[in-house]
Amino acid sequence: MTSVSHRLSQGDIDAMVEGIAAPKTESPAVLAYNFRRPPRFSKDRRVTLDMVFGTFARNLQSLLSSRLREIIEVQVSSIEQVACADCLASLIEPCAAYVFHSADGVDHGFLDLGPAISFHVLDRIFGGPGDSAPPSRALSALEQAAVKDVIERSLHLLADAASRMVSTGFIVDRFESTSRTIRVAAPEDNLLVINLDIRTPHTRGFATLALPARLLDAISPEKAESSQQLPGRKIEDRKSRAAVGAVLQKAQLQIVGRSTGFQLRARELFALKAGDTIVTCDRPDEPIQVFVNDRLRWTGTVGEHQRALGIKLLDEHTTQPGLRAGRKRSGRIIAMKETEHTNGGAVSPGVETATTPAFNSLMEVSLPVVIEFGRTNMTVQQVLELAPGSVVQLDRMVGEPVDVYVSDRRLAEGEVVMVGEQMAIRVIRLVSDPAEVGAA
DSSP, X not given: OOOOOOOOOHHHHXXXXXXXXXXXXXXXXXXXXXXXXXXXXXXXXXXXXXXXXXXXXXXXXXXXXHHHTSOOEEEEEEEEEEEHHXXXXXXXXXXXXXXXXXXXXXXXXXXXXHHHHHHHHHHHHTTOOSOSOOOSSOOOHHHHHHXXXXXXXXXXXXXXXXXXTOSSOEEEEEEESSGGGOOSSOTTSEEEEEEEEEEOSSOEEEEEEEEEGGGXXXXXXXXXXXXXXXXXXXXXXXXXXXXXXXXXXXXXXXXXXXXXOEEEEHHHHHTOOTTOEEEOXXXXXXXXXXXXXXXXXXXXXXXXXXXXXXXEEEEEOOXXXXXXXXXXXXXXXXXXXXXXXOSSOOOOHHHHHHSOHHHHHHTTOEEEEEEEEEEEEEEXXXXXXXXXXXXXXXXXXXXXXEEEEETTEEEEEEEXXXXXXXXXXXXXXXXXXXXXXXXX
């Protein structure tokens, strides 16, 4: 055994690396984008096309197997957009193309079985074994008529499978044995071309189905999604929706009865104390508002129902007001020891001296005030059954305090009284605990 005492220097290593030729890389070809012939389908359209023409291939396989009395395999080889001139140039001559149009005469296309499959179909139809080589000639008139029956049945299957893309069936116009005489679109127009791989026990061939590319416009994302649903799936969806509907009908909704609302200045509310009376702008016979999950739904009158407060519904409210408190009406506050209305109840001098000018200016801002008579919970089904004349029982017993809300915040509790012909609230307790403010 010999040992190698010579070590490679860094210079030797660099020389060896430089001596190795770097692999040549070819820059990718830059091609102009063809706007008339997009290179690919969108994902949604691809899914729909695979579904539609996959169904057509399976149905065609069943048709040929039954008519030819042998096992036939039909698979979709490719689906692509091709210019009409390029599509016709790819056909094998002589071809066996049947030109057809839609029943409304708008769309035109062709179905070419190719010579190998066409002569195999003829051999089996006339009782032959189907193992002979196809002749290199066009179909005769008698042979064209025999194959036409298979073509018409195939187009019927195509109309069923492509019902999402076309609303009418297809009618055979004529037979063409050479691609130069096929006229279904302008040479530069795109066609939707579906190549089918057809295999029999003795031969294999390719069929070409060409449709106008305009049919792709009928495939939207919504239709692509629905195309993936099988009939059994639709039944399951209906059952699922029924089950979801049954659950939703039992969901709870909150019903709240409130006055139509009025406004008070912040200075008056700031001076509010227990024993004061808040005079509303409502008479006892005026309707109140009924909210369902904070949305105005009904108007009604409040009264007694089974020793509790209840609301008799009058009319269904279809428009949501911009301000939940209602119209801009001004209420007033009567101080506890006053026998006549004074201008809003003065704030104590100590409070005035402790505030800033900016704070005092805010005291003149008007705030919306509503009276909440009570609330309750009802299921969606119960709410849907409500109608004019229905009575909604609230969670307040007759004589229990009602709530005073300022800008959706609970401010006080009080009892309902009358001041002349107007409804009023005598304040029993101010909400001092922050946790209670705005509590449901």
